[in-house]
Structures are given as structure tokens and as C-alpha cells.
Amino acid sequence: MVTEKENLDVFVWRGLAETGRFERYEVPAQDSQTILDVVSWIQQNLDATLAYRFACRVGMCGSCAMMVNGEPRWTCRTHVRKVLRGNQLKIAPLRNLPVIRDLATDMDPFFDKWVAAEGHHHPTRTRDDAIEALDPQSPERRAANAGIECINCAVCYAACDTVANNPDFLGPAALQRAWTVHNDARDGDQPAILEAVSGKGGCHNCHSQGSCAQYCPNDLNPMTAIAGLKRASVKSFFKRER
């Protein structure tokens, strides 16, 4: 347990992915301090040029994820005392994404895959039609509900070794979104979703290591969704739909 007088030994990644290095900073320890507090303190008091990303500070926006002591975490909701090793912290940009500078990663590949997995609504009605009634207790709706709290933080994407080894793999978040849309009764193009997720880099590449579920800060389980997509695409294959 650290007291208020102690300083934390914080090693922060500075620079680009290839030429960068960890730099050491001393940050005063405080009660109820989060990793984002530490990063912000460095930026405000020691080096104004430190690049990092955050917005809401309360676990809603999904923009502040970083690698903390080798594990992907949402930094705004990660308490220092829970992850401190000795008196040290090692903070790096998210894994599996291109580094722009310091702790800021380029999220484009992550969101591009979201689109590539057909993880968007395929409408069946216009604004002139009545609102469709949904049964909240139906198995499909429950399956869809299980994934809708995703905040696109890319923690699962950074935790996944399959993404690390296969740049084409769509990743846990995009596939979970596809499964959510696939189970939505209002969605009009389920075959397109299955087509998008069952090809190269699709759900069948998943090795079920479960790191996505292990690290999801919202306790979602993308592995469940990917298993669902695997079953749905196999079923569709044997029915000769695709």
C-alpha cells in the first residue's frame, strides 16, 4: 500500500512504435488514483508534449485504453493500487494497433474491421412505417442484448493473440457487433453478415483463447458471440444458403 508521500515509478512509452522507448517519470501517489490520473499528471506537470487520448473519464466513451504492465485496460477506471507492481507502472500504447505517437494509437484498422464485418444496421422499414414491436424475452433479443454494452475501447482487440498473428482477423469487437446485428429482429440482411464473417479473417479464425472475455472492461464475452457466428455460418453452409 502506498502512502501519499511516496512517488510512483512510472515508465511511459514515448515516440513511435519502432524508434520509441520507455521513459521514467516520478509521479506523486494519491488515494483513489487511476492510471489516467497518472498519465494526465505527467502531461500537465512534467511534459506537455505527451500524446494520449481520453474523453469522458468515467468508462463510457472507450477512448483511453492502454497497455498497463503488459495488460490492456481502460485507464480511467483502473485504480493504480490494483495494478501497481512494487512501486512501478509500465504504460504503453494499445497492442495490435499502429502507434501514432506516445500512447495514442491509430484506431482506423479497428473501426474499418467493424464495418467489414457488416456490424451495422441493414434497415427494413422507412420512417413512415410504425415502430416494430420487439419481444425482450426472445432468445434472439437476449443474445443481441448480451453485446450491446460494447464501448469500442479495443481492449479485446489488444488482448487477442489471433489479431496479433493474423492482421486480417476481424477481431472480437467487430465479430461481436456482427452477432448482435445478426440477432436483431429488425435487421434485414443476415446472409450479408454471415458472408462477411465467414470468409478470410472471419469468425472461424478464432482460437477460443478467451482473452477478449478475460479483459473486456464491461464484462462482455465476445467469445460467446464468435461461437454463435461459427454455429450460424456452419448451419447456413449445410442448408446451402451460402
Add this chain to the structure above:
Amino acid sequence: MIRPHRTHPLWLAYFLHRLSGLVLALFLPLHFYVISLALTQPERLDGFLRWTEMPVVKLAEVGLVFLLAVHIFGGLRLMALEFLPWSGRQKTLAASALAVSFFVSLTFFLRAV
């Protein structure tokens, strides 16, 4: 060392499945070669079978039985995960596969001694 983001049960189950599969793949050609000796050189096969009675070879066989069992039961878990209705108890199932594999290889060991 195992990197921090990999130190959880299901990743270790994945690793064990890969490792056992790799070792079994290396073992199988040797296994088929030895069996083929029954047709080509029966006297060499008899010599080899006497060699396998040595305790240290028996112990290695226990390891082989463990790898085979852990690959079978771990593989069954993965097939159930992909083809049966979802079960949230994957860690329990992975641990059960390991436990059954220990049981099978221990039974083999006790019969061997």
C-alpha cells in the same frame, strides 16, 4: 516467460492443446514406423518391444497417454464450444478436461507398475 495478458486459464488451455497436438504429430510417424516393423523386420520389432519395458520408457509412455488424453478431451470441449448451444462454464470445462486427462494417465501409470 508467458506474457501478462496470457496468464489466464483458457489461454493456457489453448497452449496445452497446441503443444499436445504438436508433440503427438511428431510422435505418430515414429509410431507408424515401429508398427511397420511387424511386417518388414519382426526381429527388430521384438527387440524394440523389449526396450519399451524399461521403466524410463514406461514413464515416457505415461506422458504420451496424458498428452493424448488432454488433446482428446480438450478437443471435445472446443468442438462442443463451436457446435453445441453455448455454455458459459468454459473454464470449468477446460479444468475438467485436464482432470480427466490426469485420471486417465494416472490409471495407465498404475497399471504399468
